Amino acid sequence: MDLLNAVVQVLDSTIRLSVPLLLACLAGLYSERAGIFDIGLEGKMLVGAFAGAAAASVFHSAFLGLGMAILISVAFALIHGFASITHRGNQIVSGVAINFIAAGSTIILGQAWFQQGGRTPALQPGERFESITADVISNFLATYSFSSADLLASLRGLILYLPALLFDALARIPGFGPVFAELILGHSILVYFAFAMVPFTWWVLFRTRFGLRLRAVGENPAAVDTAGISVAWLRYRALICTGILTGVAGAYLSMVQNGGFVKDMTAGKGYIALAALIFAKWKPVNAMFACLLFGFLDAAAIRLQGSPLPIIGKVPVQFMQALPYILTVILLAGFIGKAIPPRAGGVPYVKER
Amino acid sequence: MAQAAIELIGINKSFGAVRANRDINLEIARGTIHGIVGENGAGKSTLMSILYGFYQADSGEIRVGGKPASIKTPNDAIALGIGMVHQHFMLVDNFSVLENIILGAESDALLKRSIAKARSELERLEREYGLEVDPDAIIEELPVGLQQRVEILKALYRGAEILILDEPTGVLTPAEADHLFRILKQLKEQGKTVVLITHKLREIMAITDTVSVMRQGTMVATRETKKTTVEELAELMVGRRVLLRVEKGEAEAGAVKLAVKNLTVKDSRGVTMVDDISFDIRAGEIVGIAGVAGNGQSELLEAISGIRRAVSGSVTLDGKPIDLTGAADPGELRDRGLAHVPEDRHHVGLVLAFEENENSILGYHDDPRYLKGPFLNVDAIISDAKDKIEKYDIRPGNPRLKTANFSGGNQQKIVLAREIEQDPGVLIVGQPTRGVDVGAIEFIHKRLIAMRDQGKAVLVVSVELDEIRSLSDRILVMFAGRIVGERGPEATEGELGLLMAGVEQEAAA
């Protein structure tokens, strides 16, 4: 049971660690599928994390924090759009710029506003997104009642009632029940949001008009233009999607994983997300598996931390940390399948003369 | 005369300092096929792009069906029933036919319903116009003729009453082109208006009801096709009688300079583009290769000049083999006297961002004349460039000017001067006069004939049949990667056209 416990713990932290990657990776998917390279995922996550924690702490509301995280992150996405869509600037240069502006401004503003060395104040209960544990669910089930007096709240409860009942039943199964419950439950709402975004993104991309146009503009913007659709506005909308998701990713870092903003807290996650996106060959479901893999490597690195593995022996932590990057390079080199990016990616659209 | 489908009144459009359209007036009658002819760069495409809302005119008025129309985006044009088939197809290569057809004209926010509706609509259009195409095929797997059909279907699906086609036959074989013309006539019979942009006068005569001629951004004349001749149109297009045939004497062919044997070349997708080709070129003759674009001519040139790997076969230069493994150094071939004027001077033959003098050594930058050890001998390079400028009358005559600032004809002269002045034994030239002004065409043709008369072997590839016929001592015709016939310069256009369409090959098979 000890081994099982360890495995569950690693899997549990795999999920927690892969959530920000997944959100950022899906964010990158929207913009890159629309033909805009975005190495500014890192910076947008960072400003999202800062804005989220700062607003949550000032307004004492987790949801206001989340809203602010999204708002600021979208604003940075729009700067990227302004440079690379409107002014046809180099998308990589623009992304690099955004990362720097984000890194510098979060520290400067954080210090100016909160005077805690670039940190935001530690978030209090209610200012963070709480985990939905088995207790929370049984509490909910115990207190829930349908009343016509407060119809709206009752209806909202009704929507949650069935899944809650299901989880509750699951947790009560003897043996593996609690283990599964621990894996599936005990996360904040943003975790479920992140994983729900995978099928949603797939659906948007391959089953809606917006998705068709988005994919088309990443492959051949001239076709979109002559079909009477504005290339610029379409790409801007893709970047807004990117901004929303990086905002949530940032909020997750500062308001779920951590109880406040710490400087440079993204620590390269935006780049790993980018690697995961390539690894996933720009496909949503693959993106989830890539992020879970990279999250697992991170979790395993933390778990192992110096302790030897059977057969292989001691693996340096740094090797585990570098593994996502090494794997991506190997993929890019074409040794495990070929990663073909959207054809119009990275090229500003200029009408042909 | 029928009611006007489109009236253009006083259209002006400039790109920077270039006036692409000057004060254009044009009336296109409903239910007719109206041709617009002009040389490359005459402003035809710009005018149609304005009509389609791709560009905005600087001034002027557009009337559609007699009503003033404001066409700011392609959407406005589509709403007014205007559809356009672009020269370079506007298709998403890895989408299906249906996906391409509904793109931008989806009937619903969800694809499933849009596609279902498009599928039945497509079936109707197929029946009505005989435009068959597999709705679920992926575009990149379709031949160009079918891709073009998808473009036409796209326009019809959007309810186009007026269909503009920009140089639609450039990539088609004569047989495919004929099929296209049948479709266009059928569209006309159904009451649609067709605008055909082309620089091929034969097409105009074959299919249009009226024809307008553009020259250097202006509309010079509109004629009823029945009442005009090819000669009159040609004169209107270029402004003066063209010397269609350059004066030249008999060829005195000498020893074999370049021998191609059983050459096979594949493109990057693995499709065989050059299929077991053999031919010789002798000193003192010009061999022309005719063919519709895309039948392997480009790949043939690239393989001979060492740019592209060949799958099998051999090429010998002065009796010694050329390395065809792709490891060939084009520089080494230059040393052996093989010069190459590539088809695409903008991206291959020149670096437009370079100064003129830097381009005048491109490919010959290993030549000790231009070097001092590992360093460039800048003085020598510039004085050499000045010599060529004078000899080839390149304007403006400033070797320090950025190459992008020269006109098409002068850019081509920069390339020719570079290659010819190396005094090569063999010169291969791809599309010698594409996008070149008339004055320069004559100059270039004379230069090539002078090369021949000096006893050099010259290989010319061109999609312009007139050019091939006027330059060549022998004409080889390429179709589907093979040489399907050899003719003398006296061969008629019709004879060559049949060969280019692969008709004889089919008969033989």
Next chain:
Amino acid sequence: MSTPYAKLPAWADYGLIPLINLSVAFIVAGFVVLLVGENPFRAAVILVEGAFGKGTGIAFTLFYATTFIFTGLSVAVAAHCGLFNIGTEGQAYIAGLGIAIVCLSFDSVLPWWLTFPLAIVAAAVVGALWALIPAYLQARRGSHIVITTIMFNFIAASIMVYLLVGPLKPAASQAPQTRNFFAGAELPKLNWIIELFGAKIRSAPLNVTFLLALVMAFLVWLLIWRTKLGYEMRTYGHSPKAARYAGISETRIIITAMMISGALAGMMALNPVMGDQHNVAIDFVSGAGFVGIAVALMGRLHPVGIVLAAILFGMLYQGGAELAFEMPAISRDMIVIIQGLVILFAGALEHMFRPYIQALFASFSPRSVGMEAVKGKGA
């Protein structure tokens, strides 16, 4: 890098437009200062005084500039060949390993003037080798060099951390760094140059690497505009197809350009490691590789421009330190913002003001602007 726009006089192209872009970057930075509740004009005065007001300040400014000249040149050499080397950071970091090996081996036996050339070679070779793999993957397998060099930055960081907390760390020490070098690996200071002009210097790390940087700037100019290799690199940078046509091997030119770029990045490590800290420590590059992007863009990829831009950034770093002292609300991170703004306005938005400038020029003298522009393209 080609521009889709018509011609402007050279002075406007190379002087006016960069100046306008730069000014806008600083104006926006000024607003950030305002947002923090400080006076941007006073901040600017403190910054400039801190950088140039005293001899020590100047020496520090030039010390930082040395680092940025190397990384700026590194980015520029690759850019001339059409390659975006975003891996300058990692190449410089890993070059610290080469320097460490040379210095730890010879610092007690050789004088500095023998250790230094060895270290230069080691730094250049290691930096070049670290750039070789992404270059090879780009040339032969088509892997996007921007992504691979980003990945290599992280891999380099992991290797260096592993070495500096393990094999390279003296057993007795806690700090993740090598032992301090002996005198044989300490570079002489250049402070006497500034003292020649009568300024007093307390202690500043400006050292002979500065001269090496200037020599490299000249050599890069020579390479790009006066050698056959440079000609081939520029040809490939503008048009890979033209390079193929001209008989320039794609593999050779990509690998050569990236290795030169990597070597220049590697030499950057000499300045902080041998000139200042006298050891190799974790994260000693601290973003200088990325500053190189800003420097190269601002210097318009020309060595003279790069030296000037590097001095400007050196000024920001040194003046920024003073500023942080005077205005606690503004830490050194203000420079990171400015750096980002410069990259944004001088790089990604470099054409933003161009049409307006062009219209302005056209209204004064229509003949000077684009009258010789490309004809015959309106087909």
